Amino acid sequence: MKTEILTVGTEILLGQIIDSNSSYIAQELLANGIDLYGVSTVGDNLYRIVDAIRYSLSKCDALIVTGGLGPTQDDITRNAVAMVMGVDLVENKYLKDLISKFFADRNRPMPENNLLQAMVPEGAEFIEQKLGTAPGLICPVGNKVIYCLPGVPYEMKEMLNRSVIPDILGKAQLTKHMKFVTVATWGLSESRVAELLSDEFNRLESMQKEGREYIPSIAFLANISTGIKIRVSLSGEDEIKVNEILRDEVDRVASVLGESVFSTDSETLEQVIHRICTEKSITIGLVESLTGGMIASRIVDVPGASKYFKGSIVAYDTEIKRSILKIQASEVVSEAAVIEMAKSGLELLTCDICLSISGVGGPEKQEGKDPGTVYIGLAADTAKFSKVNLNPVELKLYGSRDTIRQMATTSALDLLRRRLTHF
């Protein structure tokens, strides 16, 4: 079963937004063992969309089209698909009622335009919309199929996983199992990871030369706010064998990379902290300067954070550090300051452990220190946390203001994760 993706939207051709939908769909197809042959983008022009659909469809069995299903005049994907199918658009009563209900539930008048979204090409099925007003479409063309999904990422993702992937798998009756596990790390550079794994790469290469089957492959993915991820993947007909060999390979990779590994089951750093704090009944608090609320915001991304997260004092202004936190240290970007900040936070937020952070975001120097100079402090009831290293750390980060703040945020979460592991 070959698939292609077509993104509709002039805003992508103008470089105003990056097409992250295609990358998400590509990952989901891969995870389900479905081959992707190509990705294309076309602007909001009826004849060019029709042409692009025809060409993409000529190369695959199933085409996934995103975008152009909105309620406005330049949303013309459904018209283009109807042209390719050689049929008319007809109003669907069920969808019309659903869209009307969407607005009624919200006590908002329904713009007349939204009824465009109840139009379906004759012979097509619809995918009921759960999050927005645009339904998806499943459109047969001969023995091939076009899936149309809205361009709004969360609406697209929900429909893709609920309806499109199962539909493709059903049609393909796939017998190969493609699995992958992501080993997530923080604190190592990409080239250091490559160096540490070079023996493992050699081992896999020699297995390949021997013509062995079931050989896992390893790929890297670097991201400034989530770290280096190592994707270990394997496909084969025997699902049990695939799982077994994959698990063994993941163990090898994780053991080489050591404490830098924070998850092998797609947990994020904040989810790892959530798990540790929940399991061990630890409450946490934060005092943030440089990161201005970013650490808190990552922690509360996890539903249920209110069980262990007390809050964060974002003391951006030096005056506030002195008045609310009673910081005495002469320099607010220093080890002495972050120790005081953490201690004040511990008391004010009545938490078991408090993390503090201060640093220079740039572009200018502060207190004679270069952008990227960051201090992280910790404070806790030393009796209860006797096994935990509460020493402050100093980091030197490089990059733009935004990069420095993102890396500082993740470094702080990772430090908390490493230290709490020894609780």
Place this chain on the structure above:
Amino acid sequence: MKTEILTVGTEILLGQIIDSNSSYIAQELLANGIDLYGVSTVGDNLYRIVDAIRYSLSKCDALIVTGGLGPTQDDITRNAVAMVMGVDLVENKYLKDLISKFFADRNRPMPENNLLQAMVPEGAEFIEQKLGTAPGLICPVGNKVIYCLPGVPYEMKEMLNRSVIPDILGKAQLTKHMKFVTVATWGLSESRVAELLSDEFNRLESMQKEGREYIPSIAFLANISTGIKIRVSLSGEDEIKVNEILRDEVDRVASVLGESVFSTDSETLEQVIHRICTEKSITIGLVESLTGGMIASRIVDVPGASKYFKGSIVAYDTEIKRSILKIQASEVVSEAAVIEMAKSGLELLTCDICLSISGVGGPEKQEGKDPGTVYIGLAADTAKFSKVNLNPVELKLYGSRDTIRQMATTSALDLLRRRLTHF
């Protein structure tokens, strides 16, 4: 002069990396008034690349191909282009010396593979490499042209700007100027924007029917954290006329959309707040519950925020709301609570105006209230801020926990922007 972009690389089809090169090239083409008709991606397979090049080239005058110029076995773009041109690859002595020198300068031995990069299709010109080892290629095909650039972003960008864009402009002898302005709004749905602009759409359409020149076009872009953007664009030979008519169209659009418009010059909401606070010497503070630091983090995204931003008290835990903020209100998600929160923040953070927010992120109800129920409060010195409406507002938001928190964050920033406008 019509252009197309083709990205070569299996890693993009696997969703491992997002194709940000295409977005960069799209922006540069737009800025230079060069039309882009489509973007496609193809994996590292010779026959599929040849096919993709042929199809893209059939739709345009100039095709820009990125990726597949590296030194490894799966870098086969130059072979594919030679096949399309119907010629052989020949070694270029000058490039060979350049590559050898690259390694010699760095005291590194040159892998034999790198000499692949000195191979050029017969009849093609090369673009000398300044940053890496891969040269670019300019390959004539009949009266059309294919530009090949390396996939490494900084190498690609340098060659695009130094060589490809000037070459396209020279070939096209472009005299057209393409300009656009983005009208950014918050608080209206996409369909409501379309409805408000329908008269304007009709006016432009009738101008088109009359065969008039210099007719602006309007397109929408919706995003849950930045709102609905309306892109107004126009191209034409007379640059002064283009600017004049575009400005007039932007004024029409902005006046129809009223106070929902927060910028027509690509300022973000946080930059607008930065400008107002700096100009009027207003200091601000925050008390956040639901948004857990996200509002603070958006505000400090702007360099120089320390001049007016005092800090944020992220009181996530109810206990902390009572202890630090002295909240008396029995329900913490209520108008009464956000008024108290803002007043406490005003005092603790010694700021001129304090914004507070509380709400239900979900997935569960809280205090009997549905996810998406949000209250925003404001407090200020009422004498100084006598013209500013300090009444709290209640919002009903819909979507996932993440969507609710993002929309609440932007709604809070927008409320602050609207209210401060009247200071």
